[in-house]
Amino acid sequence: MVFRPIAVLCAAVLGAVACEAEPQPSAPDRAAVDLIVGGEWVVTMDPGSPVVEEGAIAIRGERIVAVGPADEIDAAYEARERLAGEGRVLMPGLVNTHGHAAMTILRGIADDRDLITWLQEYIFPAEVRFVDEEYVRIGTELACAEMIRGGTTTFVDMYYFPDAVAQVVEQCGMRALIAPTVIDRKSPDADNAEEGLAQARAFIGRWKGKHPRITPILGPHAVYSLSPEQLDSVAEAARELDVPMSIHLSESRFEIETMMAKHQQSPIAFLDDRGFFDSPVIGAHGVYPTNDDIGILAQRGVGIAHCPSSNMKISSGIAPIAALLEAGIHVGFGTDGAASNNDLDMFEEIRLGAFLQKVATMEPTALPALTVLEMATAGGARAIGLGDEIGTLRVGARADVIQLDLTDLHFAPIYDVISHLIYVADEQDVINVIVEGRVLMRNRELLTIDVERVKAQAQSLAQRINAELGGNAAGSPDETDDADN
Numbered sequence: 372m373v374f375r376p377i378a379v380l381c382a383a384v385l386g387a388v389a390c391e392a393e394p395q396p397s398a399p400d401r402a403a404v405d406l407i408v409g410g411e412w413v414v415t416m417d418p419g420s421p422v423v424e425e426g427a428i429a430i431r432g433e434r435i436v437a438v439g440p441a442d443e444i445d446a447a448y449e450a451r452e453r454l455a456g457e458g459r460v461l462m463p464g465l466v467n468t469h470g471h472a473a474m475t476i477l478r479g480i481a482d483d484r485d486l487i488t489w490l491q492e493y494i495f496p497a498e499v500r501f502v503d504e505e506y507v508r509i510g511t512e513l514a515c516a517e518m519i520r521g522g523t524t525t526f527v528d529m530y531y532f533p534d535a536v537a538q539v540v541e542q543c544g545m546r547a548l549i550a551p552t553v554i555d556r557k558s559p560d561a562d563n564a565e566e567g568l569a570q571a572r573a574f575i576g577r578w579k580g581k582h583p584r585i586t587p588i589l590g591p592h593a594v595y596s597l598s599p600e601q602l603d604s605v606a607e608a609a610r611e612l613d614v615p616m617s618i619h620l621s622e623s624r625f626e627i628e629t630m631m632a633k634h635q636q637s638p639i640a641f642l643d644d645r646g647f648f649d650s651p652v653i654g655a656h657g658v659y660p661t662n663d664d665i666g667i668l669a670q671r672g673v674g675i676a677h678c679p680s681s682n683m684k685i686s687s688g689i690a691p692i693a694a695l696l697e698a699g700i701h702v703g704f705g706t707d708g709a710a711s712n713n714d715l716d717m718f719e720e721i722r723l724g725a726f727l728q729k730v731a732t733m734e735p736t737a738l739p740a741l742t743v744l745e746m747a748t749a750g751g752a753r754a755i756g757l758g759d760e761i762g763t764l765r766v767g768a769r770a771d772v773i774q775l776d777l778t779d780l781h782f783a784p785i786y787d788v789i790s791h792l793i794y795v796a797d798e799q800d801v802i803n804v805i806v807e808g809r810v811l812m813r814n815r816e817l818l819t820i821d822v823e824r825v826k827a828q829a830q831s832l833a834q835r836i837n838a839e840l841g842g843n844a845a846g847s848p849d850e851t852d853d854a855d856n
């Protein structure tokens with residue numbers, strides 16, 4: 372626990388953001404801000420003072436303008452709204468570094484299968500048949516509702532019809548990196564990779580630099596689902612358009628064996644030789660990097676999205692996260708799509724990610740709680756290139772913050788709040804969510820998404836899919852036509 376006097380924090384003011392150095396106690400002299408958010412424990416993710424007890428932050432517009440003890444913040448600032456901190460943790464919003472939001476519509480459609488069978492026999496055919504713009508809008512909205520409720524404020528998406536994704540993000544208030552998928556097969560929104568890339572270029576033209584919360588990027592699906600020439604074309608487009616890429620990378624044994632058989636190289640070495648990492652890249656999974664691969668990822672600044680639930684559920688394997696972090700690689704957590712997870716609960720990824728490294732290394736000291744929390748916030752932000760903007764509570768950062776209610780009985784008693792956030796907390800404990808200074812959830816009520824409408828739309832879409840697949844979406848002939856599946 373470290374108290375930082377407000378004057379010290381003001382010395383760290385970044386850019387043009389103002390911060391009053393000598394707070395005056397009398398109300399008329401207090402500086403106007405939009406929002407003050409308190410926290411019995413303010414978890415800043417600032418390495419110098421990870422936890423401020425009885426703290427608060429002040430938010431003006433889209434940014435944090437002060438962080439410090441609550442009494443000093445209240446003395447210095449007059450806010451239009453104040454969210455109380457008693458019994459609550461205030462911390463940076465969670466960063467979901469890899470997912471396919473609209474796949475919520477396929478949640479539970481085909482479980483208990485390996486990645487390639489699952490993709491090629493179930494997911495890709497179902498997507499080509501059913502995914503259209505309306506589907507993506509409903510599925511993304513459902514995902515955003517689930518993510519906001521669970522404390523996720525930023526997500527990286529890779530899917531189809533990216534304009535529909537962007538419109539949902541614009542409306543619901545989250546922050547997102549949005550990648551149109553480029554893949555060498557007929558997809559829901561393109562006949563082939565060339566058409567997919569042309570559309571992705573047009574999408575980037577429409578959104579790049581146009582919206583403070585939306586970053587359009589490129590989404591080459593994987594090394595095994597694109598030819599070397601197609602991968603080169605996407606990488607060339609990324610350099611030319613100056614955008615990052617998100618790619619499934621070193622995810623499964625199938626991917627490694629395919630690349631070794633075809634090119635006698637690991638996927639990571641293969642891409643590095645082609646200059647793929649000249650642009651910022653978010654590699655999803657990173658389950659099978661060799662020691663040389665880890666050197667490449669570190670040297671090239673490739674961010675890794677660790678998706679423990681998906682890796683476990685499809686038996687992809689266990690990513691060597693402790694070794695990746697040791698090498699200085701930026702690693703965040705991702706949920707992957709809801710069809711391979713099957714939920715978007717980042718607190719579950721955090722907890723499973725910690726446990727998985729401990730059992731994989733047989734070292735209970737692997738990935739201690741604060742390291743894991745760092746991955747879910749500041750580390751994830753760095754992995755996706757937003758480390759200067761989000762992921763910590765500090766003056767000048769964008770105001771993407773969440774509050775958790777620690778009064779539930781599963782938190783009692785409280786010795787160490789960081790420990791509780793990793794080993795106890797779940798998504799239901801999140802009570803308030805703020806992105807870019809705007810409250811998206813207040814007292815567990817979602818303010819920007821009509822949840823009942825979205826649930827009903829998703830259910831009616833699922834009923835249509837189930838009916839068209841013969842009342843048996845998952846492919847088992849014994850199941851009955853049950854609309855509640």
Ligand SMILES: [Zn+2]
Nearest residue numbers: 619655707708
């Ligand atoms: Zn994925």
